[in-house]
Amino acid sequence: MKSTMKLTLGLASAMLASTAVSNVAHAEDLTLCWAAWDPANALVELSKDFTKETGIGMKFEFVPWTNYADRFLNELNSHGKLCDLIIGDSQWIGGSAENGHYVKLNDFFDKEKISMDDFVPATVVGYSEWPKNTPNYWALPAMGDVVGWTYRKDWFSKPELQKEFKEKYGWDLGPPATFDQLKQIAEFFQKREIDGKTVYGASIYTERGSEGITMGAMDVLYSFGFQYENPKKPYEMEGFVNSEKSVKGLEFYKALYDCCTPPGASNSYMGEGVDAFKSGQVAMHMNFAFTWPGLQKDENVGGDKIGYFANPKGPDGDQFAQLGGQGISVVSYSDKQESALKYIKWFANKDVQAKWWSLGGFSCLNAVVKDPKFPASQPYAQTFLDSMAIVKDFWAEPSYAPLLQASQKRFHDYVVAGQGSAKDALDGLVKDWTQVFQDDGKM
Amino acid sequence: MLNRTADNVARATPEPLARRVRGISDKGLAWLFISPTILLLLAINIFPLFWAIYLSFTNFRANRPNEVVKNLGLANYKRILTDQDIWIAMQTTAHFVFWTILLQTVIGFTLAWLIDRKFRGHAFWTTIILVPMMLSPAVVGNFWRFLYEPQIGLFSYVISFVTGIPPTNVQMLSNVDLAPWSIIIVDTWMWTPYVMLICLAGLRSIPEYIYEAAEVDRASNWRQFWSITLPMALPFIMLAVLFRGIENFKMFDMVNLLTGGGPGSTTEVASITLKRQAFESWRTGYSSAFAIILFVAVFGLANIYVKALNKVKQR
Numbered sequence: 079m080k081s082t083m084k085l086t087l088g089l090a091s092a093m094l095a096s097t098a099v100s101n102v103a104h105a106e107d108l109t110l111c112w113a114a115w116d117p118a119n120a121l122v123e124l125s126k127d128f129t130k131e132t133g134i135g136m137k138f139e140f141v142p143w144t145n146y147a148d149r150f151l152n153e154l155n156s157h158g159k160l161c162d163l164i165i166g167d168s169q170w171i172g173g174s175a176e177n178g179h180y181v182k183l184n185d186f187f188d189k190e191k192i193s194m195d196d197f198v199p200a201t202v203v204g205y206s207e208w209p210k211n212t213p214n215y216w217a218l219p220a221m222g223d224v225v226g227w228t229y230r231k232d233w234f235s236k237p238e239l240q241k242e243f244k245e246k247y248g249w250d251l252g253p254p255a256t257f258d259q260l261k262q263i264a265e266f267f268q269k270r271e272i273d274g275k276t277v278y279g280a281s282i283y284t285e286r287g288s289e290g291i292t293m294g295a296m297d298v299l300y301s302f303g304f305q306y307e308n309p310k311k312p313y314e315m316e317g318f319v320n321s322e323k324s325v326k327g328l329e330f331y332k333a334l335y336d337c338c339t340p341p342g343a344s345n346s347y348m349g350e351g352v353d354a355f356k357s358g359q360v361a362m363h364m365n366f367a368f369t370w371p372g373l374q375k376d377e378n379v380g381g382d383k384i385g386y387f388a389n390p391k392g393p394d395g396d397q398f399a400q401l402g403g404q405g406i407s408v409v410s411y412s413d414k415q416e417s418a419l420k421y422i423k424w425f426a427n428k429d430v431q432a433k434w435w436s437l438g439g440f441s442c443l444n445a446v447v448k449d450p451k452f453p454a455s456q457p458y459a460q461t462f463l464d465s466m467a468i469v470k471d472f473w474a475e476p477s478y479a480p481l482l483q484a485s486q487k488r489f490h491d492y493v494v495a496g497q498g499s500a501k502d503a504l505d506g507l508v509k510d511w512t513q514v515f516q517d518d519g520k521m
Numbered sequence: 522m523l524n525r526t527a528d529n530v531a532r533a534t535p536e537p538l539a540r541r542v543r544g545i546s547d548k549g550l551a552w553l554f555i556s557p558t559i560l561l562l563l564a565i566n567i568f569p570l571f572w573a574i575y576l577s578f579t580n581f582r583a584n585r586p587n588e589v590v591k592n593l594g595l596a597n598y599k600r601i602l603t604d605q606d607i608w609i610a611m612q613t614t615a616h617f618v619f620w621t622i623l624l625q626t627v628i629g630f631t632l633a634w635l636i637d638r639k640f641r642g643h644a645f646w647t648t649i650i651l652v653p654m655m656l657s658p659a660v661v662g663n664f665w666r667f668l669y670e671p672q673i674g675l676f677s678y679v680i681s682f683v684t685g686i687p688p689t690n691v692q693m694l695s696n697v698d699l700a701p702w703s704i705i706i707v708d709t710w711m712w713t714p715y716v717m718l719i720c721l722a723g724l725r726s727i728p729e730y731i732y733e734a735a736e737v738d739r740a741s742n743w744r745q746f747w748s749i750t751l752p753m754a755l756p757f758i759m760l761a762v763l764f765r766g767i768e769n770f771k772m773f774d775m776v777n778l779l780t781g782g783g784p785g786s787t788t789e790v791a792s793i794t795l796k797r798q799a800f801e802s803w804r805t806g807y808s809s810a811f812a813i814i815l816f817v818a819v820f821g822l823a824n825i826y827v828k829a830l831n832k833v834k835q836r
Contacts, residue, residue, distance in 0.1 A: 148800060155584040155803075177585055286783040342671040344695035344784050476585070480802035487606075487786060495697050495785025517580070 107135035108417050111150055111161035112404075114140035115348075116372050117221055120437040127433070128424050134417050143348060144288060151479075154179040154409070162412040163421055165220050165404045168204045173476035174407065175208035180216040181408040186419055187215060192426045198222060200469045201442040205405030210474065217405025218422050219442035221368070224465040225297045225400040227260075228355060228373055229253060229362045231385035233272055242266075253387035257298065257330060260362070260390050264338035267361035279338030280362040281354040282331075284494055285347035291493060292472065292485040294364060295331045297400040300470045301392030302327025313515050320504035326393070328500035332493045344494045355379060366402040367465065370458040371438040386461035388468065401469035403440065477514050484510035570816075577810035584803040597810035607811070609786065610794040616701060617708075617790055618769045622762055624709045629716025630758060634750070636717070637724045647721075654714040662778025665707045669693040669779075697787050700780050704788055708775055712768075716761040723757025724750065752836075759830045763823065770819050791815055 110125070112118050118140045125136040139160060141149045147167065153160055154174060166174060174180045183206075187194070194202045194215060201219035208216055233239065234251050243251040247262050254260040264279025271277075283294025296304070303323030308314035318324075335343075340359050343350070348365055352372070355363040356379055374380045389399040406425060408418040424430060431443040435455070440462065441447060453460040473481045485507055492503035515521040545553065577597055581590045601607050632650060636643050653661070668676040677688035693703040727749065735745050773792040776782065782789035782797075795815065799808035 151584065152800075155586070173584065177587060286785075287781040340672070341689040342692050342695050344692070345781060479584075480804065483797055483802045490783055491785035494695070494783060495787055497697075497785050 106133070106414070106417065107137050108162045108414055108421060109137045109139055109160060110163040110165070110406075110421075111139045111141075111153070112165040113146045114142045115368060117368050117439050120434070120439045123437055124430065124434055124439070125421075127430070128421060131424065132417075132420060134420065136421075147288065147479075154411075157411045159409075159411050159413065161409050162414045162418045163406060164409050165406050166217070167404055168401060169472055169474050169478040169482070171205065171208045171216055171405070172474045172478065175214070175216045176476045178410055181410050181415060181419075183215045183218065183408070183422070184213070186422070190423050190426075192218070192423070196444055198442045198444060198447060198466055200401065200466060201403065201405075204401045204469065204471050204474075205403060205442075208474070217407040218426055219403075220406040220425070221403045222440040222442040222447075222462070222466055223366045223368050223402030223404075224462070224469050225293060225364060225402060226367055226370075226389060226461055226465045227253075227362055227364055227387050228370065229263075229385050229387065230358075230360075230379065230383060232383040233267070233277075233361055234385070236272075239266075253385060254390045256391045256393075257301065258393070261330070261334055261338065264334060264362060268338045273358075275358065277358065278340040278354075278360050280334065280364065281343065281346060281351045281360045282334060282339060282364045283347055283351070284335060284339070284343060284490070285345050285350075286486060286490045286494070287345075288347070289472075289482055289486065290345075290347035291489045292482055293400050293402075295328060295485075295489045295493065296470075296472060297364065297389060298331045298334075298392075299324055299327040300398035300400070301389060301396045302330065303392065303394060303396060306473065313521050315508045315511055319508050319511070320501065323394075324504055325500045328489070328492065328503060331489075332496075332500065335493050367440060367458065367462050368402070370462075371456070374457060384457075386458045388461050388464040398468050398470045399465045401471040403442075475515075475518075477518050480514045481511055484514070573809040573812055576806050577813050579806045581806045581809075582803045583805045593806065597807050598814070600807070601811050601814060606786070607791075607794065610789050610791045613701070613786075613788060614770060614772075614790040614792075617705060617772065617788075618766060620705045621708045621712070621769050622765050624705065625713045625716045625765055626758060626762055628709065629713045629761065630720045630754070632713065632717040633720035633724055636721055650717060651714045653711045656711070658711070658774040659778065661707060661711055662775050665703075666694070666779055669703055671695075694780055695784055697784055700784055700788050704776055704779055707779065708769065708772070711775075712765060716765060719757050719761040719764075720754060723754035726757075727753045756830060756834045759826075759833060763826055763830065766826070767819060767823060771815075 110121070112121070118138070122136075122138055125138075129135055147170075150161070150164060150166065151170065151173075152158075154164075154166075155177075164180075166180075171180075175182075186192075194206065194213070197206075197219045201222050202215075203210055205219045206215045206217045208214055234253075240251045243263075243266055246266065249259070251263065251266075254263055260280070266279075267277055268279040269276055283290040283297075285291055303321060304327055305318040305321070305324075306315070308318055339346075340354055343354070346354070348369065351363050351365045352369050354360045355365075355373060356376055358379060370386060373384055376384075389397060391397040406422060408415055408422065412418055425434075426443075428443060428445045431441040431446045435441040435446050435452075446452065447463060447466075453463060472478070472485075475481065488503045488507045488510070491497045492500060498506075512521060578592055578594060579590050580593055582588065636647050636650075665676075668674045671677050671689045671692045674688070676693065677691040680686065680691045681688040693699045731749055731753075732745060735749060740748070771792050772790055773796065776788055776790055776793055777796075780788045782793040791811075795808055795811050798804050798811060
């Protein structure tokens, strides 16, 4: 009886002790918040090395893209302590810096000898700096991303299609160099029978709810000559946002939507685009580069069947692409800022960044992307490099949300619903954006 | 038995507490019981309402808590009432409310009238008809989105079978003209059973002897319907219209799931605009003013309607 009692007491003590120890360990855990997508899974894998090295456990809070901004901006605005580290969208940087959501990293970078010169310049401006083009850093470039295109290499290389295309358009069927060529290819494939199935020209962004149609339309508008503001006079938008070139660009995007997208593609964004391409519905597919590793591995459309190309040139030879991607920041409301900074220091390491790329993340570190072996490391690596060299981004102002909502409405009303003209849409956009900046006291 | 329990409780109550309770009047005791509920209501209903009224006169933004809050007077209200987009959203809401109520009332009443015939198996059919109402709006929205899918959706194939139009051309959610109707169809499918239930209660409340008297007077079925059934069921029909009207005026979930307000702004009802202003653009003051305007509109219309309903009842 006595020994049973001793055994019971011993077990109970051991259980209590183990609970206490695990509680101590959990108290040190860091929570990283990000979107629920393929790179997030790669980061979970990568972060195991951090735990091994430091003993600091990692927990993850991933939210689907459609709710990502709502969920985490609410969290930041309410000064929540859920996230110690956050990989926030590039457009949040202004608001998060000005509202004190992110810890400023300049002193930390100086102390740890992390230099922003070691990162791809566009990603530093896009993901880390606020105000833009000033050495004020609020994030470490974490996930490079850019809008580019995939195409069905196997369909493009069918001799009968190549012959027919050459006869019709007078040039060889292949990745387009200009947007005009892209539309010709899309028209060529629209409602064509391939392998007994009706296929369509292209999948483009048309989503209304979050940011989809803005990302897609801007991706085209930049190369047609769209500018957000007068380069010499900030916030002066008349004649820049609604310039003749911009109008042409928006008309082109609508024409592409009308002629060459699959039926019912009026609310497509990243997921719908991937579905359309994977199911063999479309010849070309506009999407962020993060989707490429998954598509490359796909049994039906990946491998030798898929090709990649950067955004083509506009009518005047300008070539730009919409920047995606994010930086990693320390949340100022976190009680574990010291551990969170340790994670950032670890993540900036060259070997970690190389592994990040190999796992399916898109590193922004020069040492990784400028490595001579990099272009051949993946079939999409060169296209990623080419695309990252031509990026432009949407407003990153603290008022980016109302600015984005205005463009979502104006673009969707014109492109998808066919209401009014491109000029009306862009004039309306100037009016809406002016109102936002006036409310902010910037005009 | 009950008395003995009460005696035991009284005896077990400590004397100081008993003295204190004895000192409270009936009114005081009543207040003691209802005060937690009142406090809760004040905290979650009344306070937010007054807080929203206050915010509606300011430029407050929930995502910028550190910014100085300025009093704007009536500027938010003026801006909303002169905003073309807001009026378009209100028109879209009115179109949606009108057609859903009309269809649901006509079909719901017809179904109730048929079910009231008490034919063989009517209980089974009543249960079947009620199924859509029992489903969650999230489930309904998602499966109708698949049904409307132009390439694989059953709805498109049925329309194609009946009309001969290729299914890929039946783009219910993408077509500007069809999208509002796609939501009206789903809402009608889901909520007609609810209207039917209320109408059925009305029909079953009509005393049988009135019809017997009408039979004696050799009134035709048509005459009985217009002179007995409809007038006596009217208060119930009006009640169903009131419930559905209020519910559909603030319709959000179905529109959000099916079209997200698109294509363009074709199906952007007032609640979607309000959500975008409040939680995506973070114009808290502006959206509070819009919410107050909507509240006053619904409250005012509902009051007028309830007065009309009472008049019908008194007839």
